[in-house]
Amino acid sequence: MVRRAAGVVVTGTTLSPAAARLGLLGKLMAVVRPEFRAEEFAFDPADPVFGGGVCLVPSCERTARGQGLCTGHHDRWAAEGRPDLDSFAAATDSRWHKQQPLLCCRAPGCGRGVCRGGLCTRHAAAWQRAERPDLIAWLPAQPETQPPAGLVICLVGDCRLWVEKDIPFCRGHGATWKSNGRPDPEQFARGYAEIEVVPRNERVRLQGLSAQLKLEIQYALQRRSDERTVKVQPFVVMQVVRFLTSCPVTSLLDWPEEIWRQRIGRPAPKDSNPRALLIFARRQLEDLADVGGGWDTEYGRDIWRMHLLGFEGRRRLRFDQIPQPWLREPAKRWARWRISTGLCLEASRRAIAAIERFGQFLASATVNVTGLAEVNRPLLERYLADLQAEMGGSQRQGSHIGLLNSFFTAIRQHRWDETLPTTALFFVQDQPKRAERPPRALAEQVMAQVEHSGNLDRWGNDDYRLITVILIRCGLRISDALRLRFDCITSDADRAPYLRYFNHKMKREALVPIDEDLLRLIGQQRHRVADRWPSRPSGPAWLFPRPTKNVDGQAPISSSTYRLALYRWLQACDIRDEHGQPVHFTPHQWRHTLGTRMINRDVPQEVVRRILDHDSSQMTGHYARLHDTTVRRHWEAARKVNVAGQAVTLDPDGPLAEAAWAKQRLGRATQALANGYCGLPVQKTCPHANACLTCPMFITTPEFLPQHHSHRQQVVQIITAAEARGQTRLVEMNQQVLVNLDNIITSLTDDNTAEEAAADAG
Template sequence: MRSAARAPGHGAVGAGLLERLLGAVGPEFRCDTLVFAPDDPVFGAGLCRVPGCGRAGRAGYGFCSGHHGRWQKAGRPDAEAFAATTDPRWHRQQPNMACRIEECGYGSARSGMCSLHAQRWERSGRPAVESWLRAAPTVRQPAAGALCRVAHCVLWPRAAGQLCHAHDATWRANGRPEMEEFIGRFEPAAVHADQIVRLDGLPPQLKLELQYALQCRRGDRGTKTPPAVVMQVVRFLRQTAASSLLEHPEEHWRTSIGRPAPKDSNPRALLLYARRRIEDLAQAGGWEGEYGRDVWQLRRLGFEGNTALSFEPIPQPWLRSLVKRWVRWRLSAGLVLETVRRGLRSLTRFALFCHGAGVGSLAEVDRAVLERYLADLQAEMAGSQRHGDQIGQLNSFLTAIRTQAWDTTLPATAMLFGTDYPQRSERPPRALAEQVMAQIEHRENLDRFEDEAHRLATLILIRCGLRVNDALRLERDCIVLDADRAPYLRYFNHKMKREALVPIDEELQALISARQSSLGPSPLLFPRPTKNPDGLQPMSSGTYRGALYRWLERCEIRDEHGQPAHLTPHQWRHTLGTRLINRDVPQEVVRRILDHDSPQMTAHYARLHDTTIRRHWETARKIDISGTTVVLDPESALAEAAWAKQRLGRATQALPNGFCGLPVQKTCPHANACLTCPMFITTGEFLPQHREHRTQVLQIISAAEARGQTRLAEMNRQVAQNLDTIISTLQDEPVPTDRTADAS
């Protein structure tokens, strides 16, 4: 199976790699036989759920293979009850049936008797068994103290042999192996045979490489790796003539092992993982080692996953070196990886254009060349979004060369202008129709999620407008309370690389709290459900999307045309923004709730700003019904989120004479009684309404007293008293005159 193709540079790194392997592989993995405990976080599957079994529960429902088969034969009863009552011993460890004669220590052979007693019973004409057993003759016994060689067996050995009748029959059926080897199969260690990896038969360096890969797998603790999968890889490597995983490129190993994908995916993934780790060890060196290569493996530079950046398609060495420098600078500046990759793709296209146009150096990249390139882009992309992105990335590249002085031969005319970009039409937000949202938010439909985690993630996406990856990476402790005990969801905005807060309602707070109490030790709210020993890996967006689309099909969600609704989780973000704008929530508040970087990003939803409103809000004196000043601390860590909550409350819980300080979407216990409610807040701009209200209240009190309605009069006296306090406190406060600006 040896292939003629070899990985480039294998000979150059071979000697150094062996030395590094010898220094890297620890004593725990430096042996031919590796035995892993059933509860090993990476190579184990957890103990069988039968107490006292001690084997790995890999066969389903938490059972080992033996107990799983026994459970199936029993008719699949309640798993908990079966685990509590069944014999914990392995089938091989259970005692063999003894002869029915109490004094006899031989094993049962036929008719419930040992072979010697069965012979005598048959020679007696097969009389009634019960009566014959009471007077059964004695038979020849072995030497005193002789027992079957199998450790747990207490039966007498058969004739001159070393085993009881049943174990002797098993020994013969297995081809009469060496006695010590056969007996060893019944030792307690043999119970964990599915937890053993045998590396004998591999070339020395290849064995070290696999040991190093398994050691890295244990250190990563990122996924489960059953020993059976490791043995599949070992058996495959034994059949090859390779002495190192680096003898062949990754693609060779990908297509050589097992059946075509997606079958045999686990051993294939382990083999590719092993080769990558060996290659990383051989080519270690960080930026100093990686920069000179034409394919950068970003995992060697501290990035997650196995993303690579390839500069090989850029044919010009002079341009490739500049693009490398530009990409390294952008990565070092902390740009999002996808943005960097888009830039590399754009420059690769520009390089291919220059190659075809005969541009031989940077000095030849002048305005004329750029105009030809702009025409080429227009012919291919015709004003699409990708068209503008291609121009923007090239402009950023040329600007960096000029400002960083990477190459002074760049002509001064090599410039792009705003008029070079294609006109982009404003696209409306991709909000979902309310008809679709009504079906999605219907409680009965939400309850049809198979996993409560998927249901909660969906509610967070709908009500908070998070991006799906931000929602799935929420920390377990993600709820923050302000001074009013109003809840906020704290999350990390990975696109903007900052923490953000968004106000939530009490129902969502309760659901998140219930989720927190049901989780194990994971620090995440939505940990990956499988292959996640320490709970440090979040649920993938692919897993959630798959569950979402199955749920949409199961609930038969339909669009306005009666067709199955097609949506993406990101559309809920657009839907929330559109809903808020439709409720007259100012754009600046929407921006803060969605944590956009600028008002322009929110312009898909509206063209509003409320900076003037906030300035008046912060400078105005705010008091409650007792005349006490209410302070909004502008230096507080919650100031931005608290302001968004206040503005959202003004839009959704507006009052004619002030504002409600109740946390957003919290049920009000003081219906139509704001002037007796401790959550009521007002400012000097509402003094005319308060004076008019006081006049009306005094009239109500007089009329109530005249009719003898003492209770009504007493209730309104409290309102009048509060109004007197409010008016006397606010009457010296200046009232803003720029009401037009205030309402903008």
């Protein structure tokens, strides 16, 4: 029986208390709905999961699968050289190949089906005996064929050809009937008619499966229909069905998931859809079998299904790679405790990875530890050496040491195993020395290329373009940007717009101010999303829904999808660094770039912290260090001269560079002069009564030229007055000051003039 099934929206599987006490077969009988209980059925072309829309050809009711055409019309369109789709759809015959009447013999009066050359078997043999003359001249000379007595027309549908001897079908339909094993003629005729309406590749047939496997596949199709997240074509279902008929199992749960992954489609096919459907079906059965179990069910497993413990998605936490059962048990308790404190799943996964690495070390032939009682400080020192040999003092090595130490601390704190020695611990000195991480902000030369409107327009995808602009201007983490809600805009009392998002790292709502241009772009994105998913009564869920396999718009774009698109875009734009090399960076570096830019523009550090939603000022302090470097760069670039007008140079890369810069900063803060800076160490006492113009430690730059000119005028007046009064000593003291001022002014003026000339020439 063929049954058409339309998708029914169901939020989940609900079992009655009686059904929950039954075994898996009983649960399947209780939850599989009637529309999915047929052995053979087809789905409506408009079904959002199993359908694909109606064929573009008028009057054709089949499911469109390629270019908006059904399989038959798509093949015909390709055979005609792929003409314009609209013109083809309007001009072609709406009937599929098997709907069109079979060819009739060209001989006068003959109603039999064609065998070869446009003739039936009898007339083709006569033409052959006549030594195959010209057919157009031969046909009119043939006597008209009379219908046989008791003429019977072919049993199939609208076929009007004469039946062949001893069968109820014409020659063409009879050949098909024979090749199918001569089934019941009436049933074959009905099925053949249904094939014409619903092609074979659009039907699902489960007759070859055992009773429980049949129910399991029906349940998987029902769950796909209920979730409405991924499209499934019926021919993919049939690939799975044909594979299962050859497997010696009565249930998908007979084999673990890894075995199914290895068995189906080996060697691995290019199309992974059948494998994905099979794994989905098995996981759904696991959930049904353990429905309502929660921690009581999952804790005893070596692979935790985190969606049954309240986490989004189908993520899992694996303990099966920890070799020792005595180490695996406290690892589970530690993971459960960490999850109960609110830590994210990724943090738990990193912690289990650290224990897994430690367990593999303990299982090696040279160690061979058999229990926690043997884990002591000497053993951990050997493990430290093993980590160093593999990871070379990287940040990952420090993470492994810290997590393992926390694991030992939790065992003692909660008394999970009293045999763990008190010497099983790490010290602060065990952590590898971490070098100061280099700045991750992108160079302005790179940012100029990234922000160029022509390059942004090369995205070709409005979603990805807007995501890029938000990352650059707002400094969001990529996961937060991709999960912006559809209603992510809010405003304050002054109607100033803000972008509202959820900071997944800090687990809190956050706001960042935006400008009118970004507000306009987000408004346009909202309209595009609403037009694509207009059926949702509450509006779309996300500002950036996933473009494919997202029937209801319930899934946002994934981070990996955007990253791959970003790398293709960087390559297409040919963005290069200052050395002419192609640039490769991560989306998170835009966050560092925004923080650095704000610090360099003298935005207060607390304001930067709030905009980036850092949890502490220490996180923002990294950008403040970059600002300090920027000031130093400008200071080093300025020309500096001493009291003799001689240039003063400081090697920015020398071993004393940092000390010299620290001294200059302190000198600026505590000994700043009106016309320069003091280069004398702070702990020294200045022996010069003058304002440093006779001090050998004095350093000045062109920015103080106006003060030097004013000071020179005052010194000339003092010398003139002293000479008139005969004050020789006063003249001598100020004469040295005047000479130094002349040297300084001459040197700085010449250098400044040369720079201006070079700038004008540029």
